[in-house]
Amino acid sequence: MNETELIHQIIADLGEQTQGETVMVGPGDDAAVVQWNTTDNIVVTTDTFVVDRHFSEDTPGDLVGYRCIAATLSDVVAMSARPCYVTVALTVETNSQDWVFEFVKGVRTCCAETNTRIIGGNMACGNKSATVSAIGLVPDSTYVRRDTVCNGDDIWLTGTLGATKLAISANVDWQPKPLEELLQKRDNCFMAAYFLPRVRIEFVEKIRSYVTAMTDISDGLQTELEHMIRSSNLGARIDVEQVNMWDRRHKAHTLGCDDSYELLFTLPKAKRTKLEQNASETNTECRCIGEITSTRGVKFFDNGQEIFPVSGYSHF
């Protein structure tokens, strides 16, 4: 079983324990949504980051801390909610206290930037790993699922893809910079873009009333598009020239394996002007990269020629 099949089987095994009157969206989307009162829904997600899998042993703690928080909040934002609270469960070897305090600094910095509170945590001894859980709020029934695309919708993407491959290759002999310095360079340095993903809270609050489906890019553009169309009979056609990339020499890898935590979303063509206005108001770089089609499957075209991404990153 691959990762997707395993997760589907687990959700099937959990059966009715994943369902309930108050559970609007259970396991399987970017985050869960529960009905709490008549005004708001609560959005909940959890994400784990493991050494040698999601970051290297020598990555400075502040960069790991920032990225773990931003990546987890990204799942809340991808449901169009505003993140409010996080808990952080950290596992480290007992001789890593300096690294722990650096990690805490990264967590604090990302939470301060996003106006999110750290309300709990856990420390355990073992291989370096962090699990962040996040809770957000969205006005009742205004959350956006990822599997509700409509035929003919435009497909949009924020930011620039491809920092993952460049950052992982460069990390070997990279001389880490202070977090404060990297925060200023997210638009023009792929290392900064990789470690410090943007959490686009104001943007999603503006667009949530008219986007039809949304997700974040944590497993590669191709895999995320497949998740978006899976429960429909629809497909997606992507114009690769429209996808912003850090380095166009790695197109196939960038389309398949990126985890930049950028937002991927769909909307009716009639909303294009509104979207461009909201993107401009919030200084959000975003591009229309393709269209939802009635032909099943996800297809990538580069100057009219079909190209095939390197298969997506598996976290498991």
Add this chain to the structure above:
Amino acid sequence: MNETELIHQIIADLGEQTQGETVMVGPGDDAAVVQWNTTDNIVVTTDTFVVDRHFSEDTPGDLVGYRCIAATLSDVVAMSARPCYVTVALTVETNSQDWVFEFVKGVRTCCAETNTRIIGGNMACGNKSATVSAIGLVPDSTYVRRDTVCNGDDIWLTGTLGATKLAISANVDWQPKPLEELLQKRDNCFMAAYFLPRVRIEFVEKIRSYVTAMTDISDGLQTELEHMIRSSNLGARIDVEQVNMWDRRHKAHTLGCDDSYELLFTLPKAKRTKLEQNASETNTECRCIGEITSTRGVKFFDNGQEIFPVSGYSHF
């Protein structure tokens, strides 16, 4: 720095990011409490369980799954809240799929017993470890902190301590029994009691209006009592004869190192009859084991003789 000092320093470093108008109880108690609406507070906690630290490699997945959920819900219940939702982040080696499905069965069983929904999760590859986050509900301002003891309060404890040491020693050559069979034996088998802690939801809902402070036993009775009195000028005096134990030959260890997830709480002497009535109504075994005193420190007396616990288990 030991575990407690490290956690205090981390909370200090996080500074105002742990605080906010809606944060009633931040990091440092069993669980956090946030104000959500005028009717309810939300209680949130997270807990990590690591192979070779919290369970052995050969422990059946269903027992690990059940225990992880019960132990985490115990933190929610220790604030006197009703657990509603959990997320489960599981890290395993890719060749452990059979174990994963056993683990899922244990999770499902504990959630079904406690009427808790699994709303999200994460799978990652690495050394076996699980992080469970839980969300509960408590009527506005009726949550119970652990550091609000009063001088002269009686100290009460549910259940029986000491299964930890016995279970860990016996686990080496234990022939695991099916989960269904062990669930029937929690009152008379220490292995069942260890792996399947009780989540005392109905009991805390009855007592929360009059108990003064409450916590669960996750780091040993002595350490939990120290947490309870830390922010006061008070102390605790325990009559060891009153503490129910699986095996009284291991008194010093049982008082210091147990993680049975039993509830430890205090109440005014005038509420004793009410407590006994509520315990009886919910079939909850509990005993008065001592008293909060004006003399600082935690002291244990066994038939009038002071005894000293083996120092508490450190999870870090």
